[in-house]
Amino acid sequence: MKRKTQITLTVTLDENNTPEDMEWSAPDGGVKEQSMEAFFLSTWDKDAQESARIDLWSKEMPVDQMQVFVHQTLIGINASYLKATDDTQMGEAMQQFCDFFASERNLKDIKKRN
Missing domain, CATH: 1.10.287 (Helix Hairpins)
Incomplete structure (x- = not known):
């Protein structure tokens, strides 16, 4: 049986849209609002045959x-x-x-x- 789950990334930005605080949650994996300083996220678009990326890090890293x-x-x-x-x-x-x-x-x- 199929089921859906969520992984959530929460980013707090300063007035210049620079990440100040970042957290991630994966309730099925037991992770709730875990603080992080950086993340690299890559996705694959099979139709376009290309990747898309989001790379963020806090200004304090x-x-x-x-x-x-x-x-x-x-x-x-x-x-x-x-x-x-x-x-x-x-x-x-x-x-x-x-x-x-x-x-x-x-x-x-x-x-x-x-």
Whole structure:
């Protein structure tokens, strides 16, 4: 039986339409009004054969955290690509880029902040 569920993104904007606060909820997954500093959302239009994106981050998000976020997102994209295509050759190339990105940005030195 089909059923629908919702994932909700709530963005509070300042007077310049810059994100100040962002939250997401996924009631079926036990997530309610979870604060976040950034999100990248991609969708696929099968008729137009193109993706659409919404990339938002709060004005308070530090650059070092954005670098970590982008790196982790790239790793996740690679994992999704491998799962969907089983293209290990491209997956290895993408992983090499992820490793290069981390090395160039010295991400191994970034510590989790309290």
